[in-house]
Amino acid sequence: MDKKVRVRFAPSPTGGLHLGGVRTVLYNYLYARQHGGDFVLRIEDTDQNRYVEGAEQYIYDCLKWCRLIPDESPLKGGPYAPYRQSERKHLYYQYAQQLVDAGHAYYAFDTPEELERMRADLKTDENPNPQYGHATRGRMRNSLSLSREEVMQLLEKQTPYVIRIKMPENETVRFTDMIRGEVHFDTNQVDDKVLLKADGMPTYHLAVVVDDRLMQISHAFRGEEWLSSAPVHILLWKYLGWLDEMPQWAHLPLILKPDGHGKLSKRDGERLGFPVFAMNWTDPRTNESAQGFRERGFLPEAFINMLAVLGWNDGTEQEIFSLDEMVSKFSIERIHKGGAKFDFEKAKWYNHQYLQRKTGAELAELAMPYIMAHTATPTPEYLAKVCELIKERCTLLPDFWEQGHFFFETPEIKELDTIKQKWDENKKAFFQNWISMLESLPSWDHLSIENSFNEAIQAAGLKKGDIMLPLRIMLVGGKYGPGVFLIAEMIGKEDTVQRVNHAISLF
RNA sequence: GGCGCGUUGGUCAAUCGGCUAAGACGCCUCCCUUUCACGGAGGAAUGACGGGUUCGACUCCCGUACGUGCUACCA
Incomplete structure (x- = not known):
């Protein structure tokens, strides 16, 4: 009879939790779950000189964020306590x-x-x-x-x-x-x-x-x-x-630097501009801090998925795995022998994939802190609609502000010159006329708005292509974002009119 | 230096002796889109090298090279 599967992750609480450490946790966790076993967290704090205040709590927080909770740990206790070597x-x-x-x-x-x-x-x-x-x-x-x-x-x-x-x-x-x-x-x-x-x-x-x-x-x-x-x-x-x-x-196998020569370290992240730790970590002694995947705007599911596949695959073409799927498909035999260079681009791709699979409401909840950090306070309902509209152009959580800020604030017009170069009296007249049409528009929805726009274009004898971009820039500030009329619908009649008027005044 | 481990495109990788060597990321081209992105269609790009074994080797064996890890009263 085989003995019960019991695995352990045994970090020393000396600093940030490295992504390689998280992957070790993941493989432990997957193996334990797959075999109905136990996953224990043991703190290896035998080096008293290297003890760092808060590092142990930080490890719990990381595991919690990743949803890889141990069955036994110093925090939780268990039949083999104590779990701290000291x-x-x-x-x-x-x-x-x-x-x-x-x-x-x-x-x-x-x-x-x-x-x-x-x-x-x-x-x-x-x-x-x-x-x-x-x-x-x-x-x-x-x-x-x-x-x-x-x-x-x-x-x-x-x-x-x-x-x-x-x-x-x-x-x-x-x-x-x-x-x-x-x-x-x-x-x-x-x-x-x-x-x-x-x-x-x-x-x-x-x-x-x-x-x-x-x-x-x-x-x-x-x-x-x-x-x-x-x-x-x-x-x-x-x-x-x-x-x-x-x-x-x-x-x-080890996780290596993207540009060769050795295992991935905290320094590489700083040098190359990506996180290496699961969560932000500040060393209490030196006050040095390092960015985490969580704070960079990664979803834990994406982070975990990306790590799982860094050194393991199930033999098919599948790349997106839920935790449950990983539990059932994981196998040690399919873990690679050779080390893998970390690829931040691929990590971002995973996050993008997971973002696309979320609903507007789910995204609103995730993005809200990032929006509020810019002192905007949309209702969850409004944010949810915005998220639905812009999610395909978002890779990391902070992108929801970058890609959607004009839904919450009057944007600074950064592409002023683009309009200015081709600006003339005809266009000015067109916009003035269209705005007055908008004022009396009975229904404020993107189709009605676009219809009135088309009418105004015809009346003025202008080409739609020459006007669309200026309109976008007036509402958005730049050459990006979802459909202009959808944006107009979202921000409302008052803001739409106000932004167009403001833009006209700049020429 | 010694010892261990590894080696398929730029990166992650499939392949368990039959390969015209998958797929993904990234890159490039085109299409879609009066923006950006998404999406779609294409493209460039790979078995470290040398010997065996075998009808046949990316797959097995041996060398070499290269990479990487360890070589603390650190983990």
């Missing part, structure tokens, strides 16, 4: 000690300065990064190189120490990654990673395996940057005697 501190020591007792780990008393010196001394062009491992541990101060008495003495004197894993020599660690298949490592190449720090906190390496085991995690999804340390984790599972309970690993 609160689990007392749990780890015994396992580290167990490893020491079994000879799979050892005490190391080296100070940071000693470590630095070792690295400096051993550094060569051939080996720019000397490791603390089988080749070097003999010359360091640890319970392998020191006599039993010396070690006891150091311990008694409360000398600060760390516990390191003792990597075996000449072994090959193999495992099957759900995405990459067979992966193997030569243990001579991997160093004696610190498991327990001098402050008594575990490192990531110890904490993941202890917590994954204690929390009964069945499948572990994480970024490819962890692949190299997988042998440490696997050996830990083995040495702790839990190998038959080890989760299945899946190392997700």
